[in-house]
Amino acid sequence: MWKPILFVVLLVGGIGTAWASGLLQNVTLDTVRNLVQEAGWWGPVLLIALFGLEGLGVVPAFPFLLTAAAVWPPAEAFVINMIGALWASLVGFFYARSLAREFIASRLPERMRRFERRVAERAIPTVIGIRLMFFLAPYAHWALGLSPVSLRAYLVGTAIGFLPWVIAFTFFGAATIEWGNQQTREFWLASAAVAAVGLAVVIAWRRVRKQAKS
Numbered sequence: 001m002w003k004p005i006l007f008v009v010l011l012v013g014g015i016g017t018a019w020a021s022g023l024l025q026n027v028t029l030d031t032v033r034n035l036v037q038e039a040g041w042w043g044p045v046l047l048i049a050l051f052g053l054e055g056l057g058v059v060p061a062f063p064f065l066l067t068a069a070a071v072w073p074p075a076e077a078f079v080i081n082m083i084g085a086l087w088a089s090l091v092g093f094f095y096a097r098s099l100a101r102e103f104i105a106s107r108l109p110e111r112m113r114r115f116e117r118r119v120a121e122r123a124i125p126t127v128i129g130i131r132l133m134f135f136l137a138p139y140a141h142w143a144l145g146l147s148p149v150s151l152r153a154y155l156v157g158t159a160i161g162f163l164p165w166v167i168a169f170t171f172f173g174a175a176t177i178e179w180g181n182q183q184t185r186e187f188w189l190a191s192a193a194v195a196a197v198g199l200a201v202v203i204a205w206r207r208v209r210k211q212a213k214s
Helices: 002-021 029-038 040-055 062-071 074-099 101-105 110-121 123-134 138-146 151-182 185-213
Strands: none
Touching: 029 040, 029 062, 040 062, 040 074, 040 138, 062 074, 062 151, 074 138, 074 151, 110 123, 123 138, 123 151
């Protein structure tokens, strides 16, 4: 009985806080970090509650993941991020399965629908694969919510699939952003040029290979 009540309380609390603070209109790393730091001891609970907004497709998850890495020690940030990511996935799961089933079903991309058939045969491995590919993409929550996967298989597969992503964001995300901010405009222009040349080479190579086969 208490689980549905807790679900609604946390979700409503997260939405209410985000709306009252103006976070819904300006979701950035700085705004989320300031909001969490001002909450004091309630900071971890508030951040986890805000993760739920991602499950609804209202805001992205990256500012929340990076905020934990910037505010708390690595081990504590990892736990907060994992719980928050799982909470977001549960919000999206139940949103699609019960609250907005028809609405989500009519808007789900065809490529996400293909996973429904696989879930029925190999639930946990399929969920792991989806999470490794799409991580916290709202469509992933919704597609799995519409599928016949059980809640247990969903949580186990999601936790395993989330693990490398959460580790990357927690332990390397903040450092990567700091490093990026230190780079000059010329560096990013040169990097973009190198990437463009590399992409052109790959495309040309694939075309030559395709013509050779034909």
